Amino acid sequence: MITPIGILAVNASAFVMAHLVAFRIGIAACAVVSGLVLNGLTAWWLLRLVSRQAPPLYREYRLWALGGSVLIVLLTAAAGGYLTYLGLRDPQRLPDALSVIVATVMILLPIGITIAARRVAGIGGIIPVEEPAGKERAPRRRGAPSLDRRT
Numbered sequence: 001m002i003t004p005i006g007i008l009a010v011n012a013s014a015f016v017m018a019h020l021v022a023f024r025i026g027i028a029a030c031a032v033v034s035g036l037v038l039n040g041l042t043a044w045w046l047l048r049l050v051s052r053q054a055p056p057l058y059r060e061y062r063l064w065a066l067g068g069s070v071l072i073v074l075l076t077a078a079a080g081g082y083l084t085y086l087g088l089r090d091p092q093r094l095p096d097a098l099s100v101i102v103a104t105v106m107i108l109l110p111i112g113i114t115i116a117a118r119r120v121a122g123i124g125g126i127i128p129v130e131e132p133a134g135k136e137r138a139p140r141r142r143g144a145p146s147l148d149r150r151t
Contacts, residue, residue, distance in 0.1 A: 020091045028085035035077030035106055042110035043069040046117055053121055080106045 016023050047065060051058040058065065080102055087099030 017091055017094070020088060024085060024088045027088060028081045031084040031102075031106065032077050032081035035080040036073060038106070038110045039073045039076050042113055043073050045114065049117060049121055076106075076109070 047058075047069060050065065083102040084099060087096040087102060088094070090096075
């Protein structure tokens with residue numbers, strides 16, 4: 001089962017390499033779409049997090065936050081696509097360091113931002129874990145007097 005898949009993969013790779021000039025634009029377009037999706041989902045999650053953690057601040061600067069997020073997502077996706085296009089210009093130099101670095105950054109950027117934002121927000125790890133029964137934290141209201149009278 002693996003051998004036929006390997007043969008197909010090698011032949012597909014050889015075909016792409018032989019026609020790299022034609023595939024270069026398509027691969028760069030896929031990099032742009034991938035950047036839009038990954039960075040867009042990360043920006044959407046961050047905006048939701050900010051709207052829940054700091055509602056008054058978010059309401060005040062909502063349009064600026066949305067505009068800045070859209071601009072950052074568009075710029076990073078366009079830069080990723082353009083740099084991918086540049087990295088694929090010479091089939092004799094592949095694998096190209098620029099392409100590998102750009103691809104690595106495009107994958108790690110949204111993951112790193114998400115991890116950092118979760119830590120800043122005090123959410124914890126990457127994967128949400130349910131608290132064991134009896135250990136749930138009750139939501140605390142800010143400024144409310146504590147009912148705990150242990151002094």
